[in-house]
Amino acid sequence: MKKVINNPQDYTDDMLRGIYAAHANQVKYVESDLRCYCVANKKPGKVAIVTGGGTGHLPLFLGYVGENMLDGCGVGGVFQSPSAEQIYNISKEVEDGSGVLYLYGNYTGDIMNFDMAVEMCEMDDIQTRSIVGADDVNSHHDLKLRRGVAGIYFMYKCAGAKAAQNGTLDEVLTSAQKAKDNTRTVGFALTPCIIPEIGHSNFTLADDEMAMGMGIHGEPGIWNGPIKTADKIAEESLKTLLDDMPVASGEEVCILINGLGATSLEELYILSGSVSKILEIKGIKIYRTFVGEYATSMEMAGASISICKMADDEMKQQIDMPVCTPFYCQK
Amino acid sequence: MKKVINNPQDYTDDMLRGIYAAHANQVKYVESDLRCYCVANKKPGKVAIVTGGGTGHLPLFLGYVGENMLDGCGVGGVFQSPSAEQIYNISKEVEDGSGVLYLYGNYTGDIMNFDMAVEMCEMDDIQTRSIVGADDVNSHHDLKLRRGVAGIYFMYKCAGAKAAQNGTLDEVLTSAQKAKDNTRTVGFALTPCIIPEIGHSNFTLADDEMAMGMGIHGEPGIWNGPIKTADKIAEESLKTLLDDMPVASGEEVCILINGLGATSLEELYILSGSVSKILEIKGIKIYRTFVGEYATSMEMAGASISICKMADDEMKQQIDMPVCTPFYCQK
Amino acid sequence: MNTITCTQLPALFQAVSLIFNEKKIELCDMDAKVGDGDLGLTMSKGFSALPALLQANRQDDDVGKTLMKAALKMSSVVPSTMGTLMSSGIMEGGKTLKGAKEIDATGLSAYLTGFAVGIRNRGKCERGNRTILDAVGAAADKAAELLANNPAANLTDIINAAVLGADEGVEATKNMTPVFGKSAVFAAKAIGTPDQGAVAGRYMLIGMQNYICRYFP
Amino acid sequence: MNTITCTQLPALFQAVSLIFNEKKIELCDMDAKVGDGDLGLTMSKGFSALPALLQANRQDDDVGKTLMKAALKMSSVVPSTMGTLMSSGIMEGGKTLKGAKEIDATGLSAYLTGFAVGIRNRGKCERGNRTILDAVGAAADKAAELLANNPAANLTDIINAAVLGADEGVEATKNMTPVFGKSAVFAAKAIGTPDQGAVAGRYMLIGMQNYICRYFP
Ligand SMILES: Nc1ncnc2c1ncn2[C@@H]1O[C@H](COP(=O)(O)OP(=O)(O)O)[C@@H](O)[C@H]1O
């Protein structure tokens, strides 16, 4: 296991200590619990947005806590859910009378703990709404059973913008829902990653192999086979995406080319170029292109392609709204 | 070779096409040459700053072309210099009467081509100054013969800020020089990277080995040996850095924890935490911490630690100046 | 008297933690075949913490409230799927006992039914989905049936019936296809072996049985 | 007449490109031992492009200006260290011929000296640094010496002397320690073998020799 770490047991907390030391003016933790991650200076009165999930996906999830995006994040161990109590404690800290939106990925452990936090908030008369990202097309044919991956970025962006504009809890939920309804993702892996406390990878791929549709925890995909060119990968991925959510010629989309951790930015831009070529041929307009690491799986190699259809002008304005967190700035 | 690419010969140009497609409103190329990379909208009248170098280090070099940073970048093939003519053509495009600063890394091929471009500019009466980043402490005991690595970020930041404030060419050079004089870097690699056209890595490291002091093109370091903990790596690196450039208790520094490509952000923050712990014990104040991928080597695993001593208040203001490029935003 | 008081709650769950310590490797191995292999660890970690949490969070002499409060704390110790499900079961079971100073046979049966409801609500699952619910749901039914037929049944009769029900429930999962969690991905592999969560549910009941049969024979 | 005209420049460098095509693998292998292994490729790529560039960039009948302009374009084709050095050498050599319509023996000697100066200026190197300069510097010196001793020397005499000088220069690099570029990192490995850049410099001169001896025997 080639990792720059100390004791594997301390992986998550060492990481958090590093983050708080680096960004003390932007984020803090509450209840003396490093894993209760909150924005340092919340805009008063606005709807709070709280996310959460396992460690190992930076900048997901906590990286989106900051100006015009999210207000808090429950930090779980590697690939594990945060606890309901942590989510509840974060909610109490960041909620300011307008309610809390829970926005996180569609994973059993997370759902249960957020649901439990909802019940705890109810006892305190804190209003909550919940919505999960479930954008990974290849993970299930049933929309409700799909897991959430990089496409949650668009939900964060839209919900965050609506909350920043003092939208009500239900309006913020609606913005998140609209982003969700219009977002689809396809991903593929080239190499596995290693959970520090386990010390070896949970799957292997031959030297010339890729896994199409593989999940960010290594969940099996729809095929393993010889690695294809960027153009071919883009072609197959876009077919999957557009079969699932048709986009007509003339319609506008945002695209997000996301690296899983070890894939270089050079390759991501090559892939992005392949995607934009195909969309151009189809007459689909690209409103904005995002390329980089948005949701990783530690040192896994691979990438995902997300498409978010621009449903209306409000959505475009939300996508364009400047945001600033310690991990992600957009002007 | 596990890479998301098309034809290896097209690696650099495919990447550039992807970049221009994604960021058409921020950057452009001139002379119908993809590798003549320029900012789309230059602030008129200010000193132009042009950089350049081989492909394979994104966001270095072109990623820093943008608002309040650089104005142009000559893009070479993988680990190769751009040509003098390209640098000259970029200079003609971005220069606006106040001269051009050439700011790039200390590598033979780059020096020769930038020098040749200087001569070409002279014929056009374009004023130029040149300065190279040479921050890699372990690459040579002689300051002049050190290669440039991630620390060039601070030179970009300070020179860019001075130019944005309409400093003269010599003032901009002085800001770059001050950043250079106060910056030192130490790096280490865990795994090699592969040049697409070559197809195999140019060195190997055993499964439990790291290479301290290795260069970003795989230049041999000062030792290869069993991988150490983040705390130990931080300790050894800081000793090297501070022996080379002493920083007294009470003085302020910026730190930059830079990933070489495949090392996860989680690990970088663990390392950052280790560094800040040690600096705290020494009484050295951290003015600002930067963590992420600033200068990579494609999919090489490893990291570098840079220290930039805050020489005066002007330097702090320059470090704090908001910047925005397609690859890097700071607020 | 044949009832469990607040004072005895830590010892009751100490017995549960004992069996999970014994079965730790077995559960991890089962889980590793179709999931991430953490089940034995989280069960033993969670139930090992519970006795002290019951002690520390004792609410007057209210067995219900004490169970609810301690289970909530336990969920923080093990926020994995099964950790959260177990906590939710105990919380909902505790809710049926709210205000009671002790658990009698009727109370135990109600607790078991509440436990199954807690699992069902938290997991949004139904019987037949190949989960812990198939074990603890069958257990609660069997206990309730016994009590309906024999209103004089004691604590031991109830828990024995529950374990019998769990046995049948676990057996039944062998032919069910998983729909939830990491196992769902490996659905094919699962057929023929019992669901590991159901097995864990049965062990929890056996742990309670060990205590009850010893102190209320 | 015993002079090289603008019209002949492409053929002169065609001969250079021929030898680099032959020696491509040899130069790559030499470079790979102590550097990145691209030398053969860049030399053959650069000099293969040069004849057409000389054709396309012909400046009236000025051999000097034509060489300068074409060399500048060649540097864009191969912006590697040696590519840039070769271009810089030709540019500076061309500068000594500015205004001339042809290259005679004196002109060739001046060109070779200018070539070495171009390398030295561009590389900021000195003789003894184990570079191409050690070959082409010695070559220029030998040619100039011949011309000083024998003012009637013709083109063939000059280029023959130059190649002799390059032979000695290459030989001398075997005992020099590299201070520049990628080879510097592997300094120890280098000792005992000639510098690959010097070898390339010698091949360039041999290419010119092949042409000159054939057309001006
Ligand atoms: N939605 C659900 N409802 C009820 N039980 C579930 C649900 N999802 C999973 N389970 C149970 O949890 C068990 C797996 O537990 P655990 O190993 O903690 O989960 P994970 O897959 O998160 O590692 C399964 O065997 C099943 O009995």
Ligand SMILES: Nc1ncnc2c1ncn2[C@@H]1O[C@H](COP(=O)(O)OP(=O)(O)O)[C@@H](O)[C@H]1O
């Ligand atoms: N500063 C310099 N001045 C003159 N010659 C140099 C200099 N640096 C390198 N060389 C020559 O260049 C040769 C290597 O050329 P090349 O393979 O193109 O360089 P690299 O691949 O190292 O950039 C060396 O053998 C040496 O002769």
Ligand SMILES: [Mg+2]
């Ligand atoms: Mg990475």
Ligand SMILES: [Mg+2]
């Ligand atoms: Mg990377």
Ligand SMILES: [Mg+2]
């Ligand atoms: Mg499990």
Ligand SMILES: [Mg+2]
């Ligand atoms: Mg070379």
